Amino acid sequence: MTVRIQKSFAQAVGTLYLVPTPIGNLEDMTFRAVKTLQTVELIASEDTRNTQKLLNHFEVKTPQKSLHEHNYNERIPELLAFLKNGNSIAQVSDAGMPSISDPGHELVVACIEENIPVVALPGATAGMTALIASGLMPQPFYFYGFLQRKKSIQKKELTDLKNQTATLIFYESPHRVKETIKNILEVFGNREVVICRELTKVYEEYLRGTAEELIDYLSEHSLKGECCLLVSGAVEIEAAEVFVGSLKEQVEQLIEEGQAPKEAIKTVAKRHDLKKQDVYKEYHEL
Known part of the structure; x- marks a missing residue:
């Protein structure tokens, strides 16, 4: 396997910038984020109408194209071609970090596969x-x-x-x-x-x-x-129950303890998150 190294700011092709947007208070927009939105050639937005309000507030004139969960399959090839021609794109979600419970990950992966630099800006999440x-x-x-x-x-x-x-x-x-x-x-x-x-x-x-x-x-x-x-996290961790023997042996053990064969098969299936039919076949060696 060959290690792929990204030199974020020394590339001939365009760059995909992942730009966080405010999660409520517009004053949380960073100077760098505003400058990036102003200087890229295109903004890929989760919802262009929502992002336009942000762009208007900061007097950003950069054009937008939508990129969301319903259109990324057809949109990504178009954006990759745009980046390969030396243009840069800023990707934004409606609020917070792209890719964190929001669209973005698919374009990031596609850019990495094509050796297009991906640069994340810090910001609100x-x-x-x-x-x-x-x-x-x-x-x-x-x-x-x-x-x-x-x-x-x-x-x-x-x-x-x-x-x-x-x-x-x-x-x-x-x-x-x-x-x-x-x-x-x-x-x-x-x-x-x-x-x-x-x-x-x-x-x-x-x-x-x-x-x-x-x-x-x-x-x-x-x-x-x-x-x-x-x-809050767990203070006491429950030990996983360990079951000894094959599925057939576990069924036989439960039968010895008094369970009916049908009930024993059901119990073993539940233990291992299996279908009852699969345990039935193991028990009867079918």
């Missing part, structure tokens, strides 16, 4: 901003982003994260945050939780408490604005 003011341990942390909406899938995701000792960072809708915390309580237990909403805006608010306390609060209060949800 909700997860880290909320973390350092949350009062929870700032490191290590585990950024997860959005959990799945369906309860059963979300609980499976949380179960996979249960033994993480790092502070967990999620993004969540204000309409779903109460149910999500209920699932967290059920899977994790009564951990410390922090909800941060309306980050950097005039109504910015941190709600700190245990999962139970926040559920009680949310039973009587509604929230507005996108939420960053932070959960």
Whole structure:
């Protein structure tokens, strides 16, 4: 395998700049970010209408093209050709860092494959901003982003994260945050939780408490604005249960302990997240 080295500022082709935008307060836009938007030949935006408001505020005249989850397959070849002709592009999402729970990653990968330099600018991002003011341990942390909406899938995701000792960072809708915390309580237990909403805006608010306390609060209060949800890491890690023997031997052991063969097969299948038919075939050597 050959190591590929990117010299970010010594290339003949154009450059893809990843430019963070404010997550609420426009004063969080950096001087470098504004200058980059002014000097590139094109801005690739998640939503051109939303970004145009930002460009108008900072008097940026650079043209835009949309790049989002529904059009990236056809748009990326066009943008790559533009970059190869020596033009530079600034990619922005509606708020915060491109690629962090927002579009962007596909274009980054495509540029790397074509040896087009990718330069990230530092700037606003909700997860880290909320973390350092949350009062929870700032490191290590585990950024997860959005959990799945369906309860059963979300609980499976949380179960996979249960033994993480790092502070967990999620993004969540204000309409779903109460149910999500209920699932967290059920899977994790009564951990410390922090909800941060309306980050950097005039109504910015941190709600700190245990999962139970926040559920009680949310039973009587509604929230507005996108939420960053932070959960303290695990203190005691549950040891994974170890099962000895082949699937057939495990079924036989349960039968010896008094389970009916059908129930024993079901138990072993559940242990290993397998279909009952697969364990049935192993047991009967089919």
